[in-house]
Amino acid sequence: MKVYPNIFSNNPVDRVSDLRSDPEWVKKTLKSDKTMIALFWRGKAFVSTVRNLISGHADADQLSPAWFPLDFFKNQLTDQDNLIFLGLIGDMSFFAVDLSRLSNPEDVLGLNELGNFEDLMVLAPQSIDPGELAMIGQAKAIFEWNNSHQFCSRCGEESVMVEAGYKRICHKCNSEHFPRTDPVVIMLATYKDTAFLGRQKRFPPGMYSALAGFIEPGESIEEAVARELKEEAGIEIVKAEYHSSQPWAFPNSLMIGYIAESTSENFKLDEVEIDEGRWFTKDELKETINGNNKNGFFVPPPMAIAHHLIKAFVENKK
Numbered sequence: 001m002k003v004y005p006n007i008f009s010n011n012p013v014d015r016v017s018d019l020r021s022d023p024e025w026v027k028k029t030l031k032s033d034k035t036m037i038a039l040f041w042r043g044k045a046f047v048s049t050v051r052n053l054i055s056g057h058a059d060a061d062q063l064s065p066a067w068f069p070l071d072f073f074k075n076q077l078t079d080q081d082n083l084i085f086l087g088l089i090g091d092m093s094f095f096a097v098d099l100s101r102l103s104n105p106e107d108v109l110g111l112n113e114l115g116n117f118e119d120l121m122v123l124a125p126q127s128i129d130p131g132e133l134a135m136i137g138q139a140k141a142i143f144e145w146n147n148s149h150q151f152c153s154r155c156g157e158e159s160v161m162v163e164a165g166y167k168r169i170c171h172k173c174n175s176e177h178f179p180r181t182d183p184v185v186i187m188l189a190t191y192k193d194t195a196f197l198g199r200q201k202r203f204p205p206g207m208y209s210a211l212a213g214f215i216e217p218g219e220s221i222e223e224a225v226a227r228e229l230k231e232e233a234g235i236e237i238v239k240a241e242y243h244s245s246q247p248w249a250f251p252n253s254l255m256i257g258y259i260a261e262s263t264s265e266n267f268k269l270d271e272v273e274i275d276e277g278r279w280f281t282k283d284e285l286k287e288t289i290n291g292n293n294k295n296g297f298f299v300p301p302p303m304a305i306a307h308h309l310i311k312a313f314v315e316n317k318k
Contacts, residue, residue: 013086014087016088020166037083040098046066048063048064076108077097082097086138123136124303125303146168152173184213186210208276210257225260233270234270237260237261238261243257243309280297
C-alpha cells in the first residue's frame with residue numbers, strides 16, 4: 001500500500017476490534033507486563049524526552065508519549081478514569097487513560113520531573129515519532145467522543161462506555177452509540193501548470209492553501225470536491241483524483257485530499273469564505289515548497305495535507 005507522510009496517519013497499531021469487545025480479554029491484557037499506558041489530561045497528552053518505544057532509540061531532542069505500566073499508578077485509577085485500548089504492536093499492548101478528574105495529576109502521580117502535558121497542536125510540528133503521534137491522535141479522538149456523548153441522544157439517559165472506549169450503550173432504551181468521523185474534502189484545483197490557492201482572514205499574513213469543506217449528507221466525495229470549488233471560488237472541474245487522507249482536525253475530522261483539473265483559469269471568490277485567491281505557477285510553488293518566500297507568500301507546513309497536495313502537483317506525482 002502506498003504510504004503518504006501525512007501527520008497523524010500511518011498508525012502502527014493493530015486495533016483488534018474483535019478482541020477489544022471482550023471485557024475479560026481487555027482486563028487480562030491491561031494487567032500484562034507487556035502493556036503500556038499513555039496519560040491524558042483535559043485534552044492534552046503527557047510527553048517527555050525518553051526512549052522511544054517504537055523506534056527503540058533515545059533522542060534528547062525528540063518528544064515521545066511517556067508510556068507507563070499499570071503498576072506505576074499504584075491503585076490510584078478509579079472507575080471515573082476513562083481507560084481506552086489503542087491496539088497491539090507485536091506482543092506489546094497500548095492503552096491510554098484520561099486523568100481529567102484530577103486538578104493536578106503531576107503532583108498526585110509524581111510526574112513533575114518526568115515531562116509535561118501538551119496539546120496536539122503543539123506536538124504536531126515537533127520531532128515526535130509519527131507512529132506514536134498517530135496513536136496519541138487516536139486516543140484524543142476516542143476520549144473526546146466519550147466525554148461529549150455521555151448521554152443517550154435518543155432518550156437522554158446517561159450512557160455507559162463499553163468495548164474499551166469504542167462504543168457506548170444506553171441501558172434504558174438499549175441504544176448503541178459509536179464514535180463519529182466528520183469527512184472533509186481538501187482539494188487542489190489545477191489548470192495546466194498552475195494551481196489555485198486561497199486564503200481566509202484567519203490565516204497568518206501571506207499564507208495560501210488548498211480549499212476545503214465538509215461533505216454534506218447524501219453527497220459523494222467527488223461531488224463535494226466539485227461543489228466546494230464552485231461555491232468558494234467559482235471553479236468548474238472536469239475530473240478529480242484521490243491523493244491521500246489525514247485524520248485532522250481532532251477530535252473527529254478526516255481530511256480527504258484530491259487534486260482536481262479545472263476547465264479554465266476563470267474564478268469568482270465567495271468573499272464570505274475566501275478573502276483572497278489566485279492561480280500560482282508551478283515554479284512559484286516549487287520555490288515556496290523549498291523554503292524560498294521571495295514571492296511574498298507561503299503555504300502550509302509539512303504537517304498539513306495541503307502541503308503534500310501542492311508538493312505532489314509540483315513534482316508531477318499523484
